[in-house]
Amino acid sequence: MKRELRETADGSMTIYLPEMDEHYHSYHGALQEAKHVFIENGIRLFPKKDTISVFELGLGTGLNALLTAIWAENNQQKVTYFGLEAFPVEREMNLAMNYPRMIPESNDFFSKIVDANWEIETNINSFFQLYKCQSKIQNLQLNQQFDCVFFDAFGPRAQQEMWDFKILEKTIQLLAPNGLFVTYCAKGQLKRDLKALGLKVETLPGPPGKREMTVAWKI
Ligand SMILES: C[S@@+](CC[C@H](N)C(=O)[O-])C[C@H]1O[C@@H](n2cnc3c(N)ncnc32)[C@H](O)[C@@H]1O
Numbered sequence: 736m737k738r739e740l741r742e743t744a745d746g747s748m749t750i751y752l753p754e755m756d757e758h759y760h761s762y763h764g765a766l767q768e769a770k771h772v773f774i775e776n777g778i779r780l781f782p783k784k785d786t787i788s789v790f791e792l793g794l795g796t797g798l799n800a801l802l803t804a805i806w807a808e809n810n811q812q813k814v815t816y817f818g819l820e821a822f823p824v825e826r827e828m829n830l831a832m833n834y835p836r837m838i839p840e841s842n843d844f845f846s847k848i849v850d851a852n853w854e855i856e857t858n859i860n861s862f863f864q865l866y867k868c869q870s871k872i873q874n875l876q877l878n879q880q881f882d883c884v885f886f887d888a889f890g891p892r893a894q895q896e897m898w899d900f901k902i903l904e905k906t907i908q909l910l911a912p913n914g915l916f917v918t919y920c921a922k923g924q925l926k927r928d929l930k931a932l933g934l935k936v937e938t939l940p941g942p943p944g945k946r947e948m949t950v951a952w953k954i
Pocket of ligand 1: 890
């Protein structure tokens, strides 16, 4: 599928898929959206523990992984991060994203994330270990549970099947008891499905350009 680089409103880059008419991030600001949703209203809410495990659906450019690696180091909180991606971004395009220039604390983390081998645990810094898994969520066989799930699929308009009850159910099975599910989406159907799966759902203010986002706790 053809991918094009685009600049978003905060100056950070994203990828645009013309065939799906879909962006990897909010065009109101990729960086500010990722920080707001997955860090400030995501992993930051999870109680401190020896190691927090994260499962991301849609590793994409690695922006959420980068921000989590920085957060882990700043907070001296160990994080293991399982990044699932069915269709990896080509290396050259991935390295063309301007995140390290926009985020001085990136150090060499971004290039390490891009160049980390698939299906091998890689230390990105002393607090952040990454495992990149190339698979469709539909084919994933994983006997593991995680403290946080970052659900960062393309939107329901572009890829409805990712928001179907079966995929959500499979994803929620990957969440440990007391685990936190985070997504930028705030659609009513999603929230009803999460409630039906037994989660405690909260609607939070969204990043600039989006009214709301969703977090849900497995109780
Ligand atoms: C919104 S983008 C993710 C953006 C990403 N988190 C980032 O920081 O750049 C959605 C991602 O889901 C991936 N994807 C699409 N279908 C998938 C599937 N069936 N299983 C796993 N990943 C899928 C896409 O290739 C894309 O990278």
